[in-house]
Amino acid sequence: MTTNWEAFATAEPGLARTVEERFAAHTHHVLATLRKDGSPRTSGLEVRFLGGELWLGMMPGSLKALDLRRDPRFALQANPGEGTTMGGGDVRVAGRAIEVEDAGARAAYAEEVEPPEPFHLFRTELTEVVRTSVEDETYLVVQVWKPGAPVRTLRRT
Template sequence: MPSWGEIEKIAPELARTARELLEAHVHKTIATVRADGAPRISGIEAKFIDGDLWIGSMPGSRKGADLARDPRFALHSGSDDPPDWRGDAKLAGLAEETLDQERKLAIFKAMGAEEVDDASALYRVDVRELAVTRLTEAKDELSIEWWTEAGGLRRVTRK
């Protein structure tokens, strides 16, 4: 499963646009899978560091417990209200926990953490699908561009 850096090579324009949308807001929304199989949505911060996309969770968080049990997730960028809306980025994949304490500390520090609890969890994102939804330049159609491992890069527009 591709890392963010690999996605940048496979679909550079889509990855660039998605990254801009993801970096436009500190807070994003993550969906994880609860123990009973139901979805859970939570706020989260995500950062691009050293060619990878990283997410973390505080000790005892429900989303952290969800990811430890089932690493599948979906992430949605923050979104602006019209007329300032530039689009939304969405991705889904697997969260791979980083257990190396030295690496974990370095990434958390790069994410802006002043102190790091050893029980905090840090995950590198493996991407299964990536999508950007936005208006066309003429602003008369909705453009949806997405990439999946199985289907490659695709695009549709809707009026």
Template sequence: MNWTEFSQAAPELAGLFRERLDTTGLALMGTTRRDGTPRISPLEVDIFEEHLLLGMMWQSKKALDLMRDPRCLVHTVVSNKDGSEGEAKLRGRAVDVTDKGLRERSAQHTFDTTGWRPEEPYHLFWLDIEDAAYIKFSENGDQTVKTWRAGAREQSRVRKWTGSRLED
């Protein structure tokens, strides 16, 4: 499901992911290496037109991982230890953008917003979103967990901090 479809199916989670992304402008991506071990890499993510776009340098390790196995996880950057700013993640499959028009419009959008324009060759994928999650801790230690899976509704729960552990 593309970004537009995801934001209609799970509007609260889409808003929280975008909020976290807008705070830092960066995300982390988990991919699977050729030998099956995990790889984590930083990347810039762009929500453009109806897609969450993932741009990468030509022949980068993470791009080669995705060409071989498109399953991935995109996780917003966490910059505090107490979890009060929240963290959001999307899991899905990377789809290679072959539409030249979308590639050109995306490159122009990148230039318009950053002053830098990617030059061919480079990799550009959109994320086919399958599920999402968001976690945030309150000042008293309570944990809010929001989740969504394709075909289901958003769910939310609060786990209470007892002073020694979290309880549902």
């Protein structure tokens, strides 16, 4: 089961806001894709939240774009920032990236983001959102959301 960003944000607005803030805190994040042989590839990436979607834009012919064309599964981790305090928590999003060919959608994205032309554009379908944080300097707190289910919160000492 998958869903778009807007459906997730409607279902879990607090967690969605936290995730967006973590991605907004830094420009570059880490995208994991699958190579032809099935091994993982990690790449730097900028992301955008626009019009109820989480968008991934990429340079033409980039290996990460070719990976996603072949196998749309991805994992995206927000840049954790400096140090080891995990200020705001560590957030990850997983799902499927669907390449957008629609000229209108691409034009709307380009008007807002102004990417260098040409570019690959993918919208995401989410399968999981995870936030890991430290509470009271004692507990490791993991919040896990999957489509069709409420957030599950786990605490460990």
